Amino acid sequence: MVKKVPDGKQLLTKNTVITNDTVVKNERVESLISQKPNGKLLGFPLRLGLYNIAKDNPDSLYYAWLERKPNRRENLAKILSNKQVDRLSQSFLVSGLSRFLKKTGEAPVIIDSIKIGTTKNRLQGFYSNQGFFDAKVTAKVDSVGVKRAEITYHVETGKGYIIDSISKRIETPALDSLFVKTQPRSLIKKGEQFNDEKFDAERTRLTTYFRNHGVYDFQVNHVRYDVITSEKDTNIDIVYDIEDRKIKRGDTLVKTPFKIYKISQVNIFTNSPIKKGKYKISDSVVYNNYNIYSIGKLNYKPKAITDAIFIEKGNYFSDNDKTLTSRSLSNLKVFNFPNIEYIEDLSTEDENDLVANIYLIPLKKKNLNASIDFNHSNIQDFGITGNLSLTFRNFFRRAETLEISTRGNIGSSRDLPNPNGTFFNLSEYGADVKLTFPRIFFPFKTTSIIKKEMLPTTQMSFGLTNQKNIGLDKENFTSIINYNWLPKDDTTIRYDLLNIQFVRNLNIDNYFNVYNSSYNRLNDLAQVYDTTGTYLDPSTGNLTNTSAVGFIDAVLNGSIPINNQSSDFNSIRSIGERRKRLIENNLIVSSAFTYNKNTRKGFLDNTFYAIKAKIESAGNLVSLFAKQVPQPESDNGNETLFGIEYAQYVKGEVDLIKHWDLGKKNILAFRTFGGIAIPYGNANSIPFSRSYFAGGSNDNRGWQAYGLGPGSSGGINDFNEANLKLAASVEYRFNIVGKINGGLFVDAGNIWNVFDNVEDKSYTFNGIESLKDIAVGTGIGLRYDFDFFVFRIDFGYKAYNPAKEQSERWFKDINFSKTVLNFGINYPF
Incomplete structure (x- = not known):
């Protein structure tokens, strides 16, 4: 593995971090190490091995080979031409394989003293951020073989610094009052060891609290801390330092106290991203203290829009209200993601008023979509599904969505009977109609239980499907009324008020072609008990699909005498009962409650x-x-x-x-x-x-x-x-x-x-x-x-x-x- 390690250098084989005489195996700590050994697969450095196989200068070796024997180039040129002989140096056979191995492989990790220094600084900073301000880090390189070495980092943390007192210095009185109210929920506590992560989290918590209580101009960088240490012991004093905000006026920065803002107006522009005044407003309405504007006729019932808005006139500015409004308006699925802006209201004498402007860009009222998917399931080894859908938005002018779709699927399954050997041996086609309401559509008021910030929706869907999959071929009619809402960001609840499914089997005569194992068992028993050959096909000596059913009936009614306590009788009865169950048409009328919780924060979580x-x-x-x-x-x-x-x-x-x-x-x-x-x-x-x-x-x-x-x-x-x-x-x-x-x-x-x-x-x-x-x-x-x-x-x-x-x-x-x-x-x- 050291084939390509230069003389005087060493291959890094292992890193060890020892903190206060204890080996640390922590991914967070390991991530601070700037050099890591070559990766391994089941203990073997596979990619390093591939890299070592590659030739360093394959083209030079090729030309050396050409010159090694007289006339070798000339002889090759007679066959290929001089230009092609030169091109061979870049071919896959000569140098392409080595390039591939180098790209796929991994160069040896050579120990670098500069990177060791970088790692020491990172480790020292990491432990300092945890309250070990006097932490010391040393590194030792130990040889473990020819051109191989491992690095051990020794960390002596010393004593951790403890928070002895917490005080504040806040220049804006109104901000100071808010701080006092939220201080009991502070993440920084007396008697605990200093931890920089907690201080960052406290900055974020305070900023969120202030911005949800009217402090529109507040940002996370406005929260600073003074950390006062003592030469006598490891106690520290913490001072929250929040100065007034600085505003540039001309060439100078002027300190201005933070203001607590209230919403004086909420303006909604329903069909244009252009700010008020750029286009002539031709339709407007005031509804529940909301000003709704439209360029052209207003195409929405006012309540449909205002029910999705949580920013209210007279309330304090709140980031939460803004976020909920964005999510709720998006949930209507008739607008693009909304643009919400706040400006100071210059039309009132109160300097603490804000105007909220909400700009909505409608999606197309009608939309035609076509798609094709390749899929796999437990029944279908490979399938191709095509969909064609037509969507009507704002169908009843209250942000409803009507979707009419058709779909078709062809698939292949090794588990299904396939006498003709065709690759696509199952199919399905159908049509659906789905109507979605961005609210709970119910005769009684439900807002006291399912609040509007839970983004409730109601869906009514009707579908008809014809499928050929397990050989009996089915028609499937469904009708569903369900409700969906989100009580928390990571939680979804669905309630199916009514789910009607009617399944009709279209090809029950094909039963024994599909269920071969049942047929084979039944046929073997018929050879024994049908002594007169009444139900056996004279040409084959076997049961047919039709006669198999007759044979079962004859056994059960006693026409063919079999001891009803015997295993053979029970087997025939079981096959008959299973057939009756699987060929019967089904009517299922059900209700269901489904709870879903998923704590995953993102694709990389x-x-x-x-x-x-x-x-x-x-x-x-x-x-x-x-x-x-x-x-x-x-x-x-x-x-x-x-x-x-x-x-x-x-x-x-x-x-x-x-x-x-x-x-x-x-x-x-x-x-x-x-x-x-x-x-x-x-x-x-x-x-x-x-x-x-x-x-x-x-x-x-x-x-x-x-x-x-x-x-x-x-x-x-x-x-x-x-x-x-x-x-x-x-x-x-x-x-x-x-x-x-x-x-x-x-x-x-x-x-x-x-x-x-x-x-x-x-x-x-x-x-x-x-x-x-x-x-x-x-x-x-x-x-x-x-x-x-x-x-x-x-x-x-x-x-x-x-x-x-x-x-x-x-x-x-x-x-x-x-x-x-x-x-x-x-x-x-």
């Missing part, structure tokens, strides 16, 4: 948590309606509405994600999920669309989607699903080189049937003992970061397979031939 909790109830409203309108019962003896059995269940789930930033592009990510759906009343099972599945690229990656569970059953169905799910995942993410990242993961979880019509104990959750059915998958992944999305490949393996005998469950499927390959877009959680 890798230490955060996110929690999503949802509770859903279905069938209660439609049950009341069905009792008032008598309908015939279904074949199962259940109530119907419009001839369709309606679903009735309660469902709850919690999803928690936690990320830890370990530094140096290393991240530990954790996720856990729990969900249960309990049928009752008019149902003894959960509709397929509301059930849970396990496996796939965003779940347990040791199994394919729908391939895991339920319980220890072994995933014998084509699409295995159940109504209880537990899952957890942990993933260690690290950088390999450049934009190529890696991941090591362990996934655990399973699905079970509980409180429904499934009785087989290998499928059901039977208390604590069923936790032994939790499957464990593990593996390694590669990711490439394209900045705007991450492409992911995960190689999953079954570490613990609950479908096998106890002695065969652990580590029997970890070999290359049993790799489960998962492709994904972005991280799984």
Whole structure:
């Protein structure tokens, strides 16, 4: 590794910081070190190795090779020409490979005494900012081999300086009064050690407080501190020093006391960025102390705009009011981001008045959008989705938005039957109508519970979809009324008042072509029990799609005698019941409450948590309606509405994600999920669309989607699903080189049937003992970061397979031939 380290120089192999005889392993401290050793992958300096392989002067070596033998150049020139012989020196074969290796690799980090000095100064400054004003830093370079050395930085902090007293010197009396009111919440306390970060945070806190209480001209640099030390001890005195602001008048700076401003006027310009007076105002209205102006006819109901504004006449100036107003106006989605300015009101005798001018630039009233997306999901390995939408803004002149859209999707899935071998073997198309109100649209007033600063919206949507995915082909009609609001910046709440979904299966005769495993089991049993060949096709000796249903009916009604206590009878009955459940049309009328909290501050924030909790109830409203309108019962003896059995269940789930930033592009990510759906009343099972599945690229990656569970059953169905799910995942993410990242993961979880019509104990959750059915998958992944999305490949393996005998469950499927390959877009959680 020292191949390219010059003589007399040393390769840096390690940095160590020792503070008061204790080795410090702190990312904050490590970031102060100006020279760091070459990066390593699994303990090996891969990029340094690539750099060392590269030739330093490949073109010179090439010309030396040409001259090494007489006539070599002339012989090559006869074939290529002299010009091409020279061009070979810049070819990839001669010098391009070395350039690539140097660019991809990393030059050796040579110990630099100047950078050692820089690091010492940074460390001294860091500890001084923490109150160790007498900190001393030394550095020692120790050889650890030929041309190799490590650096040890020794820090002696001395005693920390303690705040003994706090006083103030504030020149503006009005500011002094505000300071006294907020001082109990100060971040600087007597008896605590000096910490520069707390002083910076206190500057920001004070500035925010002053600016939210009318002090319009106040800035963070107006807060200064005098730190008075003593030669006798390590006690310090702190003095808040806030002078009057300085204004330039002519060539001199004049001190002027800070003013506490009130809002005297609020002017709203609805359709022009141009300030008042530049264009002729042709329409205006005064509404609730707001002056609304328009160039041309005013196209908005005044209340629709003023409800989104928190700057009020007579209130003190406040940055919070300005921020809330900007967010709320943007939330209307009929204007560009607003421009809000304040100017002193010269029309009044009071010098402490401000005029707030709000300039709004309308978005286009009509907008046509077209888009195409490439996507991936647990069902769809690859898909192309196209959307065409037409948006009407300010539809009823109260900032409503109407969106009419159509969409189409074609996709490919390896998990679906594909007798013709076509690549795109699933499709979907549909249309939606969505109307959004920038407020709670409800018969009763809700502002005492959901305040307008929570940016509430109401959405009404209607959609119709036709899809060909799992082979039965479906039509799906949805109608939703929901409310959304933000009680905090990192928290979102959604309440679905009404969610109607009607699912109609269009191709039920294709059932046994789709669910091959069910057909194969049924066909094997028919070979044994259909001794007369009544249901077997004479030409093939197998069941057909139609005769398979007849064979099930014959067994259940006793036409084909099988002991109804036998496993074969139970297997045939189970296949028949599953078929009836999956081909039935579904009517789901539900309400749901969803809570979302995400503490992530930005794309680069890798230490955060996110929690999503949802509770859903279905069938209660439609049950009341069905009792008032008598309908015939279904074949199962259940109530119907419009001839369709309606679903009735309660469902709850919690999803928690936690990320830890370990530094140096290393991240530990954790996720856990729990969900249960309990049928009752008019149902003894959960509709397929509301059930849970396990496996796939965003779940347990040791199994394919729908391939895991339920319980220890072994995933014998084509699409295995159940109504209880537990899952957890942990993933260690690290950088390999450049934009190529890696991941090591362990996934655990399973699905079970509980409180429904499934009785087989290998499928059901039977208390604590069923936790032994939790499957464990593990593996390694590669990711490439394209900045705007991450492409992911995960190689999953079954570490613990609950479908096998106890002695065969652990580590029997970890070999290359049993790799489960998962492709994904972005991280799984």
